[in-house]
Amino acid sequence: MKIIVCIKQVPDTQKVKVDDKTGVLIRDGIDTKMNPFDLYALETAMKIKEQINAEITVITMGPPSAKEVIKEAYALGADSGYLLTDRKFAGADVLATSFTLAQGITAIGGYDLIICGKQTTDGDTAQVGPAIAEHLAIPHVSWVVKIKDVCDKSITFMEDMLDDIAIAKMNYPCLITVDKDVFQPRLPSYRLKQQAETKTINILTLEDLAQKDSEHYGLSGSPTQVEKIFEPTSEHEVERFEQDDKNNAKLLYQKLKELKYVKELS
Amino acid sequence: MSGIVIDHNKCIKCLACIKACPFNALSLENDKIEVNAACRLCKVCIGVCPTQAISLQDVIKKVIDKNLYQGILVYVEHTDGNIHPVTYELIGKALELAKKIDQQVYCLFIGENIKEKANVLLEYGVAKVLVYDHLDLRYFRVDNYANVFESAIKKLMPNTVLVGATTTGRSLAPRVAVRFKTGLTADTTILQMRENTDLVQIRPAFGGNIMAQILTTKTRPQFATVRYKVMDAPQKVTNVTGSIEIGVVNESMLKSKIELLEVKRKEATFEISEAEVIVVAGNGVKDEKGLKLVSELAELLDGVVGMTRPMIEKGTGSYLQQIGLSGRSVKPKLIITCGVSGAIQFVAGMDKSDTIIAINSDPNAPIFKTAHYAVVSDLYEVLPLLIKQIKGEIINEL
Ligand SMILES: Cc1cc2nc3c(=O)[nH]c(=O)nc-3n(C[C@H](O)[C@H](O)[C@H](O)COP(=O)(O)OP(=O)(O)OC[C@H]3O[C@@H](n4cnc5c(N)ncnc54)[C@H](O)[C@@H]3O)c2cc1C
Ligand SMILES: Nc1ncnc2c1ncn2[C@@H]1O[C@H](COP(=O)(O)O)[C@@H](O)[C@H]1O
Numbered sequence: 001m002k003i004i005v006c007i008k009q010v011p012d013t014q015k016v017k018v019d020d021k022t023g024v025l026i027r028d029g030i031d032t033k034m035n036p037f038d039l040y041a042l043e044t045a046m047k048i049k050e051q052i053n054a055e056i057t058v059i060t061m062g063p064p065s066a067k068e069v070i071k072e073a074y075a076l077g078a079d080s081g082y083l084l085t086d087r088k089f090a091g092a093d094v095l096a097t098s099f100t101l102a103q104g105i106t107a108i109g110g111y112d113l114i115i116c117g118k119q120t121t122d123g124d125t126a127q128v129g130p131a132i133a134e135h136l137a138i139p140h141v142s143w144v145v146k147i148k149d150v151c152d153k154s155i156t157f158m159e160d161m162l163d164d165i166a167i168a169k170m171n172y173p174c175l176i177t178v179d180k181d182v183f184q185p186r187l188p189s190y191r192l193k194q195q196a197e198t199k200t201i202n203i204l205t206l207e208d209l210a211q212k213d214s215e216h217y218g219l220s221g222s223p224t225q226v227e228k229i230f231e232p233t234s235e236h237e238v239e240r241f242e243q244d245d246k247n248n249a250k251l252l253y254q255k256l257k258e259l260k261y262v263k264e265l266s
Numbered sequence: 267m268s269g270i271v272i273d274h275n276k277c278i279k280c281l282a283c284i285k286a287c288p289f290n291a292l293s294l295e296n297d298k299i300e301v302n303a304a305c306r307l308c309k310v311c312i313g314v315c316p317t318q319a320i321s322l323q324d325v326i327k328k329v330i331d332k333n334l335y336q337g338i339l340v341y342v343e344h345t346d347g348n349i350h351p352v353t354y355e356l357i358g359k360a361l362e363l364a365k366k367i368d369q370q371v372y373c374l375f376i377g378e379n380i381k382e383k384a385n386v387l388l389e390y391g392v393a394k395v396l397v398y399d400h401l402d403l404r405y406f407r408v409d410n411y412a413n414v415f416e417s418a419i420k421k422l423m424p425n426t427v428l429v430g431a432t433t434t435g436r437s438l439a440p441r442v443a444v445r446f447k448t449g450l451t452a453d454t455t456i457l458q459m460r461e462n463t464d465l466v467q468i469r470p471a472f473g474g475n476i477m478a479q480i481l482t483t484k485t486r487p488q489f490a491t492v493r494y495k496v497m498d499a500p501q502k503v504t505n506v507t508g509s510i511e512i513g514v515v516n517e518s519m520l521k522s523k524i525e526l527l528e529v530k531r532k533e534a535t536f537e538i539s540e541a542e543v544i545v546v547a548g549n550g551v552k553d554e555k556g557l558k559l560v561s562e563l564a565e566l567l568d569g570v571v572g573m574t575r576p577m578i579e580k581g582t583g584s585y586l587q588q589i590g591l592s593g594r595s596v597k598p599k600l601i602i603t604c605g606v607s608g609a610i611q612f613v614a615g616m617d618k619s620d621t622i623i624a625i626n627s628d629p630n631a632p633i634f635k636t637a638h639y640a641v642v643s644d645l646y647e648v649l650p651l652l653i654k655q656i657k658g659e660i661i662n663e664l
Contacts, residue, residue, distance in 0.1 A: 061303055063291060063303055063304040085303050090301050095448075131444045156527070163350075163532055166527075223447070223484060224480050232477050239638065242642045261600055
């Protein structure tokens with residue numbers, strides 16, 4: 001069977017700040033890595049491959065430098081990899097990103113199962129997976145927490161449904177997004193890492209896709225726009241208790257009484 | 267060309283934009299700075315360019331007739347007809363947004379045997395509850411539910427659609443939004459309505475370090491999923507004026523390709539977001555003794571104990587107790603943090619609480635910016651004294 005795993009390269013830092021004066025984002029360093037949640041998606045594909053005959057293809061949309069994330073996937077055991085990259089893809093929101101990925105997946109050829117991570121650490125929407133499925137008109141299930149069974153026709157799994165846990169089955173073609181309880185990701189293998197350096201990375205641009213009208217991609221294909229970014233602020237008054245511990249305890253006790261959390265003791 | 271455009275004649279290749287770009291979307295290719303597919307149009311590069319070589323060229327795109335879309339639709343999240351509290355929070359917010367543009371609030375209720383329950387929603391001042399009731403809609407199956415949702419939107423033509431950012435909501439909303447080729451903002455925490463009916467959608471990004479303000483100006487409806495426990499549920503109204511409308515379920519909507527084999531109720535777990543009083547132990551709580559003080563205070567206030575992430579990582583508590591971005595969002599009436607520094611990822615999960623009291627020995631601890639009452643004290647000193655007072659063991663001698 002053919003498995004496609006969607007992976008994304010994300011900044012390897014959460015420490016960003018907004019410069020008060022210029023309103024500009026300050027990020028320390030520009031290291032990147034594979035979106036940690038996509039490691040679980042790739043691991044799921046690898047576990048399936050250990051059970052039945054499967055071929056694993058990874059796909060990513062990103063800048064030319066996102067080749068690195070495909071190499072990372074090769075070092076973990078992916079068989080082939082595609083990078084969707086084109087200036088016309090810039091500025092994509094969920095709708096345009098998922099459309100581009102769906103077009104890319106179609107261009108690669110047939111597939112049985114598509115696996116996505118539950119969310120990215122930068123976009124952080126958890127929406128790209130379900131949106132890809134909608135573009136491809138295939139069923140999907142999000143938040144898969146366990147794979148129960150796979151065969152060459154269908155997959156059976158456990159899914160998180162708000163107050164319930166369900167066991168469900170889907171025939172291929174279909175898409176799942178996996179939660180991080182699904183499997184523990186492996187570490188890259190030294191041997192595969194060596195091989196990854198020389199393995200082909202396939203590049204897809206707008207030219208290679210069936211829908212060539214650039215209206216559907218990047219900024220033009222994105223109904224949402226980021227109007228501005230800012231640092232969260234808290235504007236309210238703070239009452240400070242800065243006496244010795246004994247008096248602070250007393251003041252705090254009186255405050256709790258005033259707020260009616262403790263009763264007056266007689 | 268639309269999007270970020272670089273004027274290569276003005277560019278002096280100082281690389282300031284490459285360094286500033288949070289998305290790694292700019293690079294030097296063939297001695298020219300180029301924008302690549304990673305660009306998210308955050309416009310940071312425009313601000314840092316010393317020679318104004320970077321600009322944003324907007325696309326001219328058909329704008330739909332916004333007047334054709336009226337009202338705010340709230341998706342009713344439930345299990346077996348038991349309405350999830352996020353639904354009421356969404357109704358509360360929707361009523362406020364609708365008032366601004368003089369429109370109405372509708373609910374979409376999909377399930378089985380739910381007609382009775384729909385009446386409850388009317389008590390909150392909703393103008394209409396659209397009910398789709400069918401045996402095959404008993405359980406959430408995203409393809410069937412998306413079909414029904416699509417039909418409801420075509421019928422109501424709402425301006426805005428709000429869905430709880432729950433596991434099911436975040437699976438359903440993207441499918442429906444794609445069908446209408448419209449915008450969807452995930453996991454929003456602040457919503458405002460503009461007079462021109464554009465919804466201002468604000469959500470944390472980059473692990474909560476910054477907020478992004480997002481708009482859907484050219485398409486309708488505008489979809490947002492909304493985080494649980496950040497909005498306020500409304501009061502019941504005294505006279506109910508809304509009505510229930512039954513939607514038509516066609517067999518063609520019910521051809522789910524997801525076969526449900528078994529559905530089990532999750533085991534009732536401790537749910538910290540339900541607590542009215544929470545006492546939080548942070549890294550400043552260094553041992554059993556400290557933890558005992560925190561637990562004792564929680565017990566005396568009829569509350570529960572929450573923790574910061576490092577405490578969970580050390581194995582001091584269960585993941586279900588973790589408050590913050592990667593844990594639970596909470597909005598209790600009272601929260602007392604003990605030995606918590608107030609990192610943004612923690613604060614993002616609790617800053618909507620009604621009353622926030624912070625105890626920290628460091629007078630400059632960031633948590634004091636979030637707190638309403640800042641107690642600058644050693645928790646090991648102040649907590650025993652406080653506990654004794656509450657218990658009535660010391661009264662007048664202080
Ligand atoms: C992507 C991401 C997600 C994250 N998600 C979360 C999350 O969900 N929840 C979360 O909590 N964190 C989260 N974090 C971690 C977060 O950044 C902080 O590291 C964490 O919140 C700090 O916990 P703390 O306040 O308990 O510890 P510290 O930062 O170590 O603070 C301890 C505080 O205790 C005070 N103190 C020490 N001794 C005493 C004493 N005797 N009396 C009084 N005060 C004392 C100190 O002054 C200090 O301010 C996340 C981080 C990242 C990058
Ligand atoms: N640019 C991208 N390229 C490939 N896969 C992506 C991309 N963006 C998102 N995904 C996939 O969609 C999942 C959810 O991402 P998000 O909706 O951004 O939280 C990720 O875990 C990936 O599997």
